[in-house]
Amino acid sequence: MTRDAKTITTCSGETLMRLLRHLLLSTAVLFFLAQATVAREWTDASGKFKVEAELVKVEGGKVFLKKQVDGATIQVPVNLLSAADQAHLQSLQSPTAELAAAGSQPAFRLGTVGCVGLLVVDPKPLLQHETLGQQPLKGLVDKAVDQAGIDFRKVERVTVFLLKPELEGDSQQSNAVAVAEFSGTVDAAPMLAKIPTLYEAVTVAEKLCHKPAKASSPWVSVIDEKTLAIAPDEKSLTSVLTATGDDADLTKLLAGADAKNEIRYVLNMAPMKDLLVQVRTALPPDAADGAKALEVVEKIDSMVLTTDLDGPPSIELLIQAGEGVSVADLEKEIRNGLAKLPELAKAGMETGMQAAAKQESAPAMPMNPAMMAQMLAGMGEKIDEALNFEPLEHALKISVKFPPNSPPLTQTIAQIGSFMAMMSQQSPPGGPVATPPK
Numbered sequence: 001m002t003r004d005a006k007t008i009t010t011c012s013g014e015t016l017m018r019l020l021r022h023l024l025l026s027t028a029v030l031f032f033l034a035q036a037t038v039a040r041e042w043t044d045a046s047g048k049f050k051v052e053a054e055l056v057k058v059e060g061g062k063v064f065l066k067k068q069v070d071g072a073t074i075q076v077p078v079n080l081l082s083a084a085d086q087a088h089l090q091s092l093q094s095p096t097a098e099l100a101a102a103g104s105q106p107a108f109r110l111g112t113v114g115c116v117g118l119l120v121v122d123p124k125p126l127l128q129h130e131t132l133g134q135q136p137l138k139g140l141v142d143k144a145v146d147q148a149g150i151d152f153r154k155v156e157r158v159t160v161f162l163l164k165p166e167l168e169g170d171s172q173q174s175n176a177v178a179v180a181e182f183s184g185t186v187d188a189a190p191m192l193a194k195i196p197t198l199y200e201a202v203t204v205a206e207k208l209c210h211k212p213a214k215a216s217s218p219w220v221s222v223i224d225e226k227t228l229a230i231a232p233d234e235k236s237l238t239s240v241l242t243a244t245g246d247d248a249d250l251t252k253l254l255a256g257a258d259a260k261n262e263i264r265y266v267l268n269m270a271p272m273k274d275l276l277v278q279v280r281t282a283l284p285p286d287a288a289d290g291a292k293a294l295e296v297v298e299k300i301d302s303m304v305l306t307t308d309l310d311g312p313p314s315i316e317l318l319i320q321a322g323e324g325v326s327v328a329d330l331e332k333e334i335r336n337g338l339a340k341l342p343e344l345a346k347a348g349m350e351t352g353m354q355a356a357a358k359q360e361s362a363p364a365m366p367m368n369p370a371m372m373a374q375m376l377a378g379m380g381e382k383i384d385e386a387l388n389f390e391p392l393e394h395a396l397k398i399s400v401k402f403p404p405n406s407p408p409l410t411q412t413i414a415q416i417g418s419f420m421a422m423m424s425q426q427s428p429p430g431g432p433v434a435t436p437p438k
Helices: 005-031 083-091 095-102 137-148 189-194 234-241 248-256 270-282 288-297 327-339 341-357 369-376 379-386 409-424
Strands: 039-043 050-059 062-067 073-077 115-121 155-163 176-182 199-204 207-212 219-224 227-231 263-268 300-308 314-321 387-391 395-400
Touching (some): 039 083, 137 189, 207 234, 219 234, 227 234, 248 300, 270 288, 288 327, 327 341, 327 387, 327 395
Antiparallel strands (some): 050 062, 062 073, 115 263, 155 176, 263 300, 314 395, 387 395
């Protein structure tokens, strides 16, 4: 079907936002946790040494195992394992099997064909943190569970399947389907009852699904008794439910991410290059910043973000440069873009507060304007100081600098959550400003 420039321009703004959301997810994801792992009993050749542990990796003739009892990682020569364990390792030869050992499979309940990105989140380290059982955070979490109609504290893992954005169709389509796996049987009915719309039970790809009466409400699919899928529309849900097999590029990217991390987020930009060009050329003259951002994105082939949350803190983003792209030039343009983030964040917060002020029933903001201004002051310099840029042969690695002896990120996130919960209970905007945790 042929589309004129006017039609493309009409939806290009929303499409640009969806594309940028895929990219910005690399930053937002720092506040989440990641991939689940599968524990099993490992035995040495004598049968005397046994340990319940998760397979981290096999490297240099050794198997790296993370013990269930204390989380410590041990190394055992492969030739000292029992015949059964060595046979198990031999079975993990295909990329998909390697991912299974690393913690990404089995478990993708759905195929990844047709996806351009994957975000795998294991929330257990945070959801089981002791601060969630203490006030004021406990009260905030209990309230959130009640409002959600489902106990998300029992989520074992969340996998977000990112589909290729399209110019065709509904410009509001988010192109992302989330699959939540619970530790026990989950009932979707209480959650659906909390959403302000009626639902109709239908079948999509032989799965029980709940179709909303309002187009703006999410579709919910029951994958099995412990797994739910949430999608913005029927098209996205059908695409993921009917996918057969795994995308080879995503499998390779995910396998290349170090499995010791609690988070692995991968994004393959190659399938979106043609779409990026269409959107950029259709942008109006007054959208220079958007066009510049897309020019930078077009130079990227893929991105892999990994984060260690329950060990020594580590956040790394590996950006693979496209063919013929200078890594030095890519670094320069990314630095320039980061320098503009404080200004964009401030504008976004001000817009959000103005919109919230017009709504009488809007919930109170957890931070007042004075605190927001304080946190944004000098943010540009702090971003540059906090990041380490390491040019590689065909890629750029960006990592967060953590002070020596920094606590695990799980602890830091829990502290921030407690602080936000405390602030939500304090005086209204204009009152005293508390000091946020460093």
